[in-house]
Amino acid sequence: MNVSEAVRTRRSVRAFTGKPVDLDVLKSVLDTAQLSPSGGNVQPWNASILTGDPLAQLISAVAGKLPQGPAGQSPEYDIYPKDLPEPYRSRRYGVGEALYESIGIDRGDKMGRMMQMAQNFRAFEAPVCMFVHTPGYMGPPQWSDIGMWLQTIMLLLREAGLDSCAQEAWSLYGAEIREAVNIPEDHIFFCGMAIGCRDVNAPINNFAVPRAEVQENITYLGFPD
Ligand SMILES: Cc1cc2nc3c(=O)[nH]c(=O)nc-3n(C[C@H](O)[C@H](O)[C@H](O)COP(=O)(O)O)c2cc1C
Incomplete structure (x- = not known):
């Protein structure tokens, strides 16, 4: 596999087989x-990678909070800018x-959407989940490093x-993650x-993910026509 193939075949996978990860x-x-x-070779990423009992315990701790809705959440940050x-x-x-x-979940099916959203907090049944953190004093440049x-x-x-x-969704349950x-x-x-x-057969892994036209994001200046 070359880099282009890796980029083209990557998609956010939300249904996994039970196969363990070596x-x-x-x-x-x-x-x-x-x-x-x-930037500056700071390497601001830190992570714990969980499988088996530690992952099951975290999933169970968060499951205990889900019925409370937003009242049970302890968000680490605003996932999106307001409005x-x-x-x-x-x-x-x-x-x-x-x-x-x-x-097959309709626009009006709020419960169905919530149930699907809650799959985040089972790591979509993946056998492994990595949890990423960085010192609170790190700023946007270092967060961008973590993205890379x-x-x-x-x-x-x-x-x-x-x-x-x-999965940014986990950030809603900072308290439970900190504990685990x-x-x-x-x-x-x-x-x-x-x-x-x-x-490979799960419909949720096979829908076309929309992308903006590249001209919306990128401008070329000074190149010959
Ligand atoms: C930092 C980051 C956090 C994300 N958090 C979630 C999440 O919590 N739940 C989820 O289902 N998808 C999450 N996604 C996946 C995005 O929805 C997805 O990347 C985007 O829709 C483009 O689709 P693709 O990854 O399949 O190309 C996240 C992606 C990134 C890069």
Whole structure:
């Protein structure tokens, strides 16, 4: 697999087979991802990778809070800016609509959507979930470094025949994650990443993910026509 294939075949996978993930493969991916660039070579990423009982215990602790809705949550940060303006708002809702449509959940089916959203807090049944944190004093440049590291991991996972879904949703349950993962007090929890083998037949892994036309994002200046 080359880099382009890894990029093209990566997608956020939200249904996994039960196949366990080999620790040596994970270690090799994380060792290689350590070569990711970061401003000033600060390498601000920190993570714990859970499987088996520790993951089951965290899932159970969060499940205990889900019935309380927002009252049971302890958000680490605002996931999106308030009143996200266009075109970002439509992009955000666009992928949500495509996802729910793929599994037959109607626009008006609030309970169905909530149940699907709650799958986040089971790591979509992935056998492994990584929990990422960084010191609270780190700013946007260092968060962007963490993003590069995460993408490097996601591509290396593809090369290893594995799949993933980055999960900011876990940040709603900072208290339970801090307890389970032993995050230092001065760190902020950023996101989870479900890791495992893609269920290739699951409709939720097969819908077309909309993308903006590249001209909306990129401007070329000074090149010949
Ligand atoms: C940092 C980050 C956090 C994300 N958090 C979630 C999440 O909590 N739950 C989820 O289902 N998808 C999550 N996603 C996946 C995005 O929805 C997905 O990347 C986007 O819709 C594009 O789809 P694709 O990854 O399949 O190409 C996250 C992605 C990133 C990069």
